[in-house]
Amino acid sequence: MAVLERIHLAIIREVEARGSLTAAARQLHLTQSALSHAIAKLEDQIGVKIWRREGRSLEPTQAGAFLLGMANRLLPQFSHAEERLQQFAKGERGTLRIGMECHPCYQWLLKIVAPYLDSWPRVEVDVRQKFQFGGIGALFGYEIDLLVTPDPLYKPGLRFTPVFDYEQVLVVGPDHPLRGADFVLPHQLAEETLITYPVATGRLDIYTQFLTPAGITPRQHKPIETTDIMLLMVGHGRGVAALPRWLVEEYAGKFDVSPVRLGRDGVTKQIFLGLREPDAEIDYVRAFIGLASAYRQPAAASLHAAPTRVRPGKA
Amino acid sequence: MAVLERIHLAIIREVEARGSLTAAARQLHLTQSALSHAIAKLEDQIGVKIWRREGRSLEPTQAGAFLLGMANRLLPQFSHAEERLQQFAKGERGTLRIGMECHPCYQWLLKIVAPYLDSWPRVEVDVRQKFQFGGIGALFGYEIDLLVTPDPLYKPGLRFTPVFDYEQVLVVGPDHPLRGADFVLPHQLAEETLITYPVATGRLDIYTQFLTPAGITPRQHKPIETTDIMLLMVGHGRGVAALPRWLVEEYAGKFDVSPVRLGRDGVTKQIFLGLREPDAEIDYVRAFIGLASAYRQPAAASLHAAPTRVRPGKA
DNA sequence: TAAATCCATGAATTTCATTCACGTTTGGAG
DNA sequence: CTCCAAACGTGAATGAAATTCATGGATTTA
Numbered sequence: 031m032a033v034l035e036r037i038h039l040a041i042i043r044e045v046e047a048r049g050s051l052t053a054a055a056r057q058l059h060l061t062q063s064a065l066s067h068a069i070a071k072l073e074d075q076i077g078v079k080i081w082r083r084e085g086r087s088l089e090p091t092q093a094g095a096f097l098l099g100m101a102n103r104l105l106p107q108f109s110h111a112e113e114r115l116q117q118f119a120k121g122e123r124g125t126l127r128i129g130m131e132c133h134p135c136y137q138w139l140l141k142i143v144a145p146y147l148d149s150w151p152r153v154e155v156d157v158r159q160k161f162q163f164g165g166i167g168a169l170f171g172y173e174i175d176l177l178v179t180p181d182p183l184y185k186p187g188l189r190f191t192p193v194f195d196y197e198q199v200l201v202v203g204p205d206h207p208l209r210g211a212d213f214v215l216p217h218q219l220a221e222e223t224l225i226t227y228p229v230a231t232g233r234l235d236i237y238t239q240f241l242t243p244a245g246i247t248p249r250q251h252k253p254i255e256t257t258d259i260m261l262l263m264v265g266h267g268r269g270v271a272a273l274p275r276w277l278v279e280e281y282a283g284k285f286d287v288s289p290v291r292l293g294r295d296g297v298t299k300q301i302f303l304g305l306r307e308p309d310a311e312i313d314y315v316r317a318f319i320g321l322a323s324a325y326r327q328p329a330a331a332s333l334h335a336a337p338t339r340v341r342p343g344k345a
Numbered sequence: 346m347a348v349l350e351r352i353h354l355a356i357i358r359e360v361e362a363r364g365s366l367t368a369a370a371r372q373l374h375l376t377q378s379a380l381s382h383a384i385a386k387l388e389d390q391i392g393v394k395i396w397r398r399e400g401r402s403l404e405p406t407q408a409g410a411f412l413l414g415m416a417n418r419l420l421p422q423f424s425h426a427e428e429r430l431q432q433f434a435k436g437e438r439g440t441l442r443i444g445m446e447c448h449p450c451y452q453w454l455l456k457i458v459a460p461y462l463d464s465w466p467r468v469e470v471d472v473r474q475k476f477q478f479g480g481i482g483a484l485f486g487y488e489i490d491l492l493v494t495p496d497p498l499y500k501p502g503l504r505f506t507p508v509f510d511y512e513q514v515l516v517v518g519p520d521h522p523l524r525g526a527d528f529v530l531p532h533q534l535a536e537e538t539l540i541t542y543p544v545a546t547g548r549l550d551i552y553t554q555f556l557t558p559a560g561i562t563p564r565q566h567k568p569i570e571t572t573d574i575m576l577l578m579v580g581h582g583r584g585v586a587a588l589p590r591w592l593v594e595e596y597a598g599k600f601d602v603s604p605v606r607l608g609r610d611g612v613t614k615q616i617f618l619g620l621r622e623p624d625a626e627i628d629y630v631r632a633f634i635g636l637a638s639a640y641r642q643p644a645a646a647s648l649h650a651a652p653t654r655v656r657p658g659k660a
Numbered sequence: 661t662a663a664a665t666c667c668a669t670g671a672a673t674t675t676c677a678t679t680c681a682c683g684t685t686t687g688g689a690g
Numbered sequence: 691c692t693c694c695a696a697a698c699g700t701g702a703a704t705g706a707a708a709t710t711c712a713t714g715g716a717t718t719t720a
Contacts, residue, residue: 031374032352032355032423032427033427034351034423034426034427034430035350035351036347036349036350036351037347050665050666050667051666051667052666052667059346060710061709061710061711062666062667062668063668063669063709063710064708064709065667066667066668066669067669067710068708070669071707071708076430076431076433076434077430077431077434078430078433078434083667085716085718086665086667086716086717086718088667092433093430093433096426096429096430096433097426097430100422100426103422103487104422107418107419108347111349111412111415112347112348112349114411115349115391115392115393115412116391116392118391118393118408118411119391119393161501162502163485163501163503163621164500164501166481166485166498166500166502167485167500167501167502167503170481170482170485170486171485171486172418183481183500185479185481185482185498186476186478186479186482187478187479187481187482188478188482307478308414352677365696365697365698366697366698367696367697367698375677375678375679376678376679376680377697377699378678378679378681378698379677379678379679380698381698381699381700382677382678382699382700383677383678385699385700386676386677398698400686400687401685401696401697401698403698
């Protein structure tokens with residue numbers, strides 16, 4: 031009745047990865063013959079070839095490609111499940127797999143994870159940054175358990191909690207005319223070189239909330255991967271960037287850069303923590319969200335340019 | 346090395362469903378002893394009990410609950426894969442699993458599916474309406490291949506195509522004072538009974554796009570499951586409803602109800618067809634979207650209250 | 661053209677899932 | 691309270707199925 035087994039998916043994935051049955055067999059601690067038989071039997075049972083044998087090379091058929099996709103989806107879930115069960119056995123609590131969809135949040139995350147690791151010694155934390163189907167897909171596909179993102183998605187099955195408010199500011203170098211200005215208006219960036227992380231402009235707040243509404247496009251747009259290089263370039267007058275104010279202050283000692291408010295009222299942003307609804311029951315998951323929420327006050331305080339006193343009673 | 350197999354998930358699911366090993370065994374065409382052995386071995390290998398044996402009843406442990414969730418996620422994918430492979434073998438093209446997240450879209454869908462079935466005789470169509478994790482979750486979880494929804498979600502991994510524009514109108518009965526009015530303003534509904542489908546008000550356009558912005562709440566709010574009953578009640582003066590104009594016209598012969606434009610400019614809506622990005626390559630999936638898009642013109646024509654002539658060249 | 665690889669195949673073998681047979685426990689009916 | 695039916699666990703036996711061994715043909719490469 032049930033013909034398709036985990037081993038078949040493993041074989042299909044490994045053959046794709048290694049390019050030959052023999053190599054795949056080695057990897058799976060089986061003989062080449064075993065694989066050949068296993069595949070022959072499967073192909074016989076389902077009535078379709080999985081590979082087109084062209085001389086020595088194997089090319090997946092339509093069915094093969096379909097199974098390959100399935101293997102890549104399901105096999106990680108099996109292995110993660112086994113890890114998880116082993117953790118149950120050892121009395122450990124599990125692994126919290128956190129996905130990041132927000133470049134500069136890494137700094138913030140570290141501040142949350144540090145005390146979390148102390149209070150939950152039996153929980154492993156794993157941070158991932160690249161997802162084939164985006165953060166939401168990773169959440170739905172059980173690749174991660176928590177998602178740090180600026181774009182919440184209120185859909186059945188998922189739950190998002192705001193954990194961090196911050197102000198997005200323009201960053202300028204020491205010799206920049208805007209240095210020390212109260213704020214900057216969109217047209218003042220028309221002749222600038224704007225440095226951003228390498229993502230679509232539709233996902234950059236400086237565009238969606240500041241430049242695009244005003245119909246302004248900067249003279250040049252430079253994508254840079256890392257925050258350090260970005261600030262280094264800004265510090266040497268090679269352009270301006272938009273980053274969270276707290277991050278700029280964080281790096282204040284390292285680079286000679288200054289924040290300038292975006293627009294008269296500033297651009298404010300929120301970071302959310304997303305999870306699958308059923309996981310809201312898990313204590314160590316709740317605890318992480320709780321910790322992140324609790325951290326909100328001090329972080330929010332650093333939102334203000336002037337050293338504002340902490341105001342009590344603010345939600 | 347690999348301990349967790351498909352059969353284990355099947356056992357766990359079946360035990361949960363039937364409540365006992367013996368019953369589960371019958372279902373799986375195995376002896377009770379076989380299950381007992383299989384489970385004992387698994388529990389031994391992973392080092393955790395899956396059920397707490399309390400007398401005669403089995404209660405899942407934490408690990409058991411975890412595996413149960415996994416079983417419910419993965420087993421359907423295995424069986425669907427086998428069906429799909431069988432279809433490949435028979436030369437059939439596959440099954441298009443369409444999810445609906447939009448109550449009144451059923452009528453529209455039928456009009457698309459009918460010609461589709463004719464032009465793709467080797468493709469099966471399956472329409473589903475309930476999803477544990479919402480339509481988006483069903484798409485990501487490979488429960489469905491296409492999603493009909495009013496809420497597109499532009500996220501990596503998914504692709505949405507608008508396939509249908511329509512006007513949302515107020516529906517009133519024969520004796521209603523608003524009957525025949527050019528349009529209705531929010532405050533005119535303050536004393537009405539509003540009949541809607543039973544979903545959160547945040548997902549009802551009449552609230553989000555009409556009442557809520559004006560700060561109006563109707564006197565009473567009645568949730569009704571089916572369109573027929575809804576229109577029946579409206580026809581008998583028990584309240585007013587908000588529905589697509591084309592749907593109202595569809596039912597014009599059956600119930601004595603009339604459409605009234607919502608606000609001076611009307612409330613316009615779009616229906617989208619969502620799919621996983623890799624599936625955009627599949628010809629019969631493309632074809633469905635193509636057919637749905639092509640149907641757009643006639644549908645859009647019926648959007649207008651007055652019998653407008655078809656205007657050529659309109660995107 | 662020889663050597664090296666690679667895959668397929670059939671027979672031999674070994675593993676391991678399943679069954680059989682039986683014992684123990686549990687929960688309910690009388 | 692007792693007895694019985696039903697349920698689960700266990701060990702030995704078994705048999706099906708996966709794996710290996712041995713081998714040959716095909717393809718690539720040196």
